[in-house]
Amino acid sequence: MNTLKMTIVIAWRNLWRSKVRSAVVVLAMAVGIWAGIFLSGFSLGMNEQRTDSALSTYLGYAQVHPNGWSEEPLVNLFIPNLKEVEEASKQIPDYVAHTSRLNITGMASSARGSAGVMISGIDPARDTLVCDLNTRLVEGEYFPPSERVSYAYVGTALAEKLKLQLGDWITFDFQNVDGYSAGSRYYIAGMFKTVSSAYDKSTVQVLRSDLTRDIEAQEGVAHEIIYKLADKESSREWAEKLSAEFPDLEVESWQEVSPELGYADDMMAVSLYIFIGIILFAITFGILNTMLMAILERKRELGMLMAIGMNKRRTFGMIVLETLFLGTVGAPVGILLGHLTIVSTASTGMDLSSVGEGLNAYGMDSIVYPVPVPDYYFGIALMVVVMTLLASLYPAFKALKLNPVEAIRSV
Structure with a gap:
């Protein structure tokens, strides 16, 4: 020693x-x-x-889509048992909130240009419980009450590309549930800016009820459900439990929806x-x-x-x-x-x-x-x-x- x-x-x-x-x-x-x-x-x-x-802006902790959505997101491909899935998901531990959406691809046009976009139809009251896009507005008010005008919210990157300003009109062209060409005009009620310029350039939010009318779908249908959970680390296990109850649906955690993250x-x-x-x-x-x-x-x-x-x-x-x-x-x-x-x-x-x-x-x-x-x-x-x-x-x-x-x- x-x-x-x-x-x-x-x-x-x-x-x-x-x-x-x-x-x-x-x-x-x-x-x-x-x-x-x-x-x-x-x-x-x-x-x-x-x-x-x-996760807080657009992805959520877990998502549900109809079977086949990941291969080809058709306009008429809705979640078949929407209410049943929504109620069942509330019973799984770590559930916090959810929101149902319509998502369709289309062409956004203004007097000074056009661009391909994802048009997302949301219910603001439920969406704000899951996502915080309403806190990222740089101009306008988030879905104020109106019975005469259809509101649209665009990212600042898309607004810059199409040279849009608050109060302008934007036209969307898309397919309805029967496969025919359809279109509608929306009033620019606000602009948002997130940390992702790619999202801001490609996404538009409108009311789910307005988009349901425009694509001539039945009331209450949805293409996806987005969930907020108590813990992002448990999202994969949570999604597996919900998937076990509904094997005919595509139930994915955020790691599966966006594997690069x-x-x-x-x-x-x-x-x-x-x-x-x-x-x-x-x-x-x-x-x-x-x-x-x-x-x-x-x-x-x-x-x-x-x-x-x-x-x-x-x-x-x-x-x-x-x-x-x-x-x-x-x-x-x-x-x-x-x-x-x-x-x-x-x-x-x-x-x-x-x-x-x-x-x-x-x-x-x-x-x-x-x-x-x-x-x-x-x-x-x-x-x-x-x-x-x-x-x-x-x-x-x-x-x-x-x-x-x-x-x-x-x-």
Whole structure:
């Protein structure tokens, strides 16, 4: 025990005999780990905001469609047992609210252009319980009472493309339930802006009752049901329970409706370790160089220790410990700095308005709130230990090959 303690003390003192060189390696490791942790928290925060925004704006936590909808969303393909599904879904734990919608594709036209759009017929009273598009209006009022005018709400990106303003009229052309061409004029009562410019450019909201009339369908029909649940993580299990009761319907969680959102977190986790691994791999060469220089400078000293009886096992262990100390000092500092940086920016956010349009194209907000990633700290610490241990092997074997007599005579 005394021998091990002595070896540890000697290794620690040897490490700081060249304070500047050791400090540079420790600082490089700390900065690299800090950068990796902060970038990971930043990326995870960005992805989490993107997911939450999509769920709260238009995607919902789970969706129900008639069988065959995913292959070909026909206008006359309605959910056959709508009321029964709505009532049954309320009995499944974690249910919060739902809204039923009509969704048809059509052509939106103004006096200055046209574009293909998805026309969504909603019930505002129920839709606001599930989605928050009403809070994202930049102009107008959300479905004010009216018996004479059919209101339409368009995204700012679509309004810009068609050169629409509040109070203008927009014409929709589509097919009715019998397959014939139909159309209707709507009054632009409001414009919304979400974090997804693609959604803003392709989606229009109207009253479900107005769209039901225009496509000449029966009252109360719907193409989809969107659900809000208590927990987004349990949505897959919740959807499976509802699907078991209605196997003739397409019941999907948000991960299945939009798999790229579901995969993003897993991709981020893998990317974190790859990024940190690359940083540590680069720093390993710095550690390797530091230890080789230390052995070269202490060649005579190591020869003296071997000559007075220090065996190869203790010499090997001393070099390995010196290398590990570099990692055990640099890693905690880097992890602490990364965590503190994320915590300090998590509440205020980071304003990326200068590249906001590019972020919006991918459904991301221009203000990003990083999130702490403590689940990865142990993995990072383990990677540091492994990489520094590997970096210690070559210098340690190099020290073992020293000839004590020749080493003592060296200058």
